Amino acid sequence: QAQLVESGGGLVQAGGSLRLSCTTSGRTFSNYVMGWFRQPPGKEREFVAAISWGGGRTDYADSVKGRFTISRDTSKNAMYLQMNSLKPEDTAVYYCAAKISPTGMIFTTRSWYDYWGRGTQVTVSS
Numbered sequence: 001q002a003q004l005v006e007s008g009g010g011l012v013q014a015g016g017s018l019r020l021s022c023t024t025s026g027r028t029f030s031n032y033v034m035g036w037f038r039q040p041p042g043k044e045r046e047f048v049a050a051i052s053w054g055g056g057r058t059d060y061a062d063s064v065k066g067r068f069t070i071s072r073d074t075s076k077n078a079m080y081l082q083m084n085s086l087k088p089e090d091t092a093v094y095y096c097a098a099k100i101s102p103t104g105m106i107f108t109t110r111s112w113y114d115y116w117g118r119g120t121q122v123t124v125s126s
Contacts, residue, residue: 002026002115004096009120012086016124020081022096022117029053033101034072034079037110038092039119045095045110049081052104059106064090086124093119 008020022034035050049060049070058070067086072079079096097113107113 002029002098004098004115004117006094006096006117006120009094009122011123011125014086014088014124014126016086017082017084018086018122020083020094020096020120020122022079022081024077024079024098029077029098030074031100031102032098033104033106034096034098035107035113036070036079036081036094036096037113038090038094038122040089040092043092047108047110048094050106050108051079052101052106054104057104057106059108061108083122086122088124088126090122091124092122094122095119 003025005023036048037045038048039045051058051070067084069082096117098115099113
């Protein structure tokens with residue numbers, strides 16, 4: 001059974017950095033686009049970033065462009081989100097997700113993703 005597990009969340013001061021990891025197991029995620037979504041308190045889950053299987057294509061939400069970097073290591077079945085210059089409004093539960101995409105097309109709509117992790121809490125204090 002396919003599993004995605006997030007780690008690396010925590011409490012950080014504004015301006016700080018965190019690196020989230022998403023490890024996969026249970027199946028090969030080749031030809032899958034992988035993404036990060038987040039759900040702030042009291043709000044809906046929103047797109048953060050996504051990356052194609054080979055890493056050649058990426059996309060970011062406007063709110064994180066220039067601050068967050070998504071990457072993946074296919075040899076380790078892992079994906080990462082480097083978050084710099086964190087702001088209090090980045091506080092949320094962060095989820096990783098996977099969706100089959102043989103063409104490498106990036107998807108930003110959460111309902112299209114097939115697999116989800118359980119999330120990791122990121123809290124940014126002011």
